[in-house]
Amino acid sequence: MVWETKRYKAPSKVPYTKEQIREVFKRHDKNGDGQLSKQELDAAFDELGAKWPPFRAWFARRYADDNGDGFISIDKELSKLVDYALELKYILH
Numbered sequence: 001m002v003w004e005t006k007r008y009k010a011p012s013k014v015p016y017t018k019e020q021i022r023e024v025f026k027r028h029d030k031n032g033d034g035q036l037s038k039q040e041l042d043a044a045f046d047e048l049g050a051k052w053p054p055f056r057a058w059f060a061r062r063y064a065d066d067n068g069d070g071f072i073s074i075d076k077e078l079s080k081l082v083d084y085a086l087e088l089k090y091i092l093h
Contacts, residue, residue: 018082021085029074034074035074038057038070042057060085063081063084064080
């Protein structure tokens with residue numbers, strides 16, 4: 001008996017521009033406080049097609065949360081968050 005498996009094939013590049021990713025994150029600031037919470041990051045990474053959005057949100061906060069408050073500031077930390085998302089070309093669809 002032969003088992004056929006479908007392996008995940010990583011895309012060659014992210015199908016979003018830097019500005020598009022920036023807008024996805026801004027749009028997910030649902031309460032308008034100028035910060036992205038873990039839940040808002042989860043939703044944004046889900047929209048971007050990331051595998052395991054809760055883990056991506058956790059790693060994104062570790063990467064981009066410079067002041068350690070648990071939130072990503074749209075004004076001060078968004079650029080770093082977008083850079084992190086662009087590095088995820090192998091997990092974004």
